[in-house]
Amino acid sequence: MYPKPIQNLISIFLRFPTVGRKTATRFAFHLLNSDPEEIDRLINELHTLKSSVHTCSFCYRSLEKEKDLCSVCEDKSREPILAVVERETDLISIEKTKEYKGYYFILGGNISPLKKDDLKKIRAKELKSRVENPKKYEMKKIKEVILATNPTTEGEATALFLERVLEGGSVKITKLAKGLPVGGELEYADEDTLSSALRGRK
Amino acid sequence: MYPKPIQNLISIFLRFPTVGRKTATRFAFHLLNSDPEEIDRLINELHTLKSSVHTCSFCYRSLEKEKDLCSVCEDKSREPILAVVERETDLISIEKTKEYKGYYFILGGNISPLKKDDLKKIRAKELKSRVENPKKYEMKKIKEVILATNPTTEGEATALFLERVLEGGSVKITKLAKGLPVGGELEYADEDTLSSALRGRK
Secondary structure, eight states: OOOHHHHHHHHHHHTSTTOOHHHHHHHHHHHHHSOHHHHHHHHHHHHHHHHHOEEOTTTOOEESSSOSSOHHHHOTTSOSEEEEESSHHHHHHHHHHTOOOSEEEEOSSOOOTTOGGGGGTSOHHHHHHHHHOGGGGTOOOOOEEEEOOOSSHHHHHHHHHHHHHHTTSSOEEEEOOTTSOTTSOGGGOOHHHHHHHHHTOO | OOOHHHHHHHHHHHTSTTOOHHHHHHHHHHHHHSOHHHHHHHHHHHHHHHHHOEEOTTTOOEESSSOSSOHHHHOTTSOSEEEEESSHHHHHHHHHHTOOOSEEEEOSSOOOTTOGGGGGTSOHHHHHHHHHOGGGGTOOOOOEEEEOOOSSHHHHHHHHHHHHHHTTSSOEEEEOOTTSOTTSOGGGOOHHHHHHHHHTOO
């Protein structure tokens, strides 16, 4: 129906989160009808994204320059607590509450209870190494790990899996209180709900 | 809050239709977390879009190769009616009804009743030229122009403006019947609603 380059663009946008066929088509035509400079800007930003965005060597948060640690991990005055989140956007949501003064670890996703391959999708080994060998990362000893995954089926499965990965160590493992609306996603929680979930963790 | 390249990407996605800040952020992180090959694919498709997509010299529909006319405009057996639509996706929606056997003209947008600059955003002059001088485009004489803009404030303002642009000629001007849900958009109409709107035009 549409020329091949437009169809290909639609297929790429279909893989974006929350995007269906109608929206993907609108996005493709939005670009087709926009100034060539807008397309160039997008191309340039994509190149920059590929080449200049690095991740924090401790928590995997994205960093612009070739710095080693992010501003949170650099801050030695924080409490020896580690909040394990699925994505960087969750970290930002928790920082915004100003309720939490510990460190973070970004898993990079979650695991589905049904898909074995998903186990490789999250940074479970990397988390275990950071909790067991904080000195290797010039980090203080972690006393508590908060499994702050989303209160969804996948998030709960991820937390359960991580509990098993971390068990046997001396670290205390907690989860966010179920003040969060079940079935929702952490990224969309308002700051009050997220604050009380932090306070009521068990 | 986020590194500069991610913030820039978010600003670009914010200009996509229907996209707010949360969604734009998710899109940026989707790309950040996807395979480098996926980003390369997107970059390649954007280059292809810029270089290889042309538009039909009569109706402005997108064409892959350097063909002059699209399959509809090439078809000399169609009726001498011209449906004026805002976007290419509207053309596709009308074709799908199989109710309409005329030609099309894509305006490339609509005009807001309040923004004078918008007048340059649509192809009003180009439309007038095609209706008044069909021979110049090797097209048969158009007997009727259907102003098939969206039944929104902007779409109605656009139709009103085009009526004035085309007035004085011998061509009959019609509009789609208001069987369309008012306030909605043509692209999302189901085929039956669109069919009856075509039949009941006045």
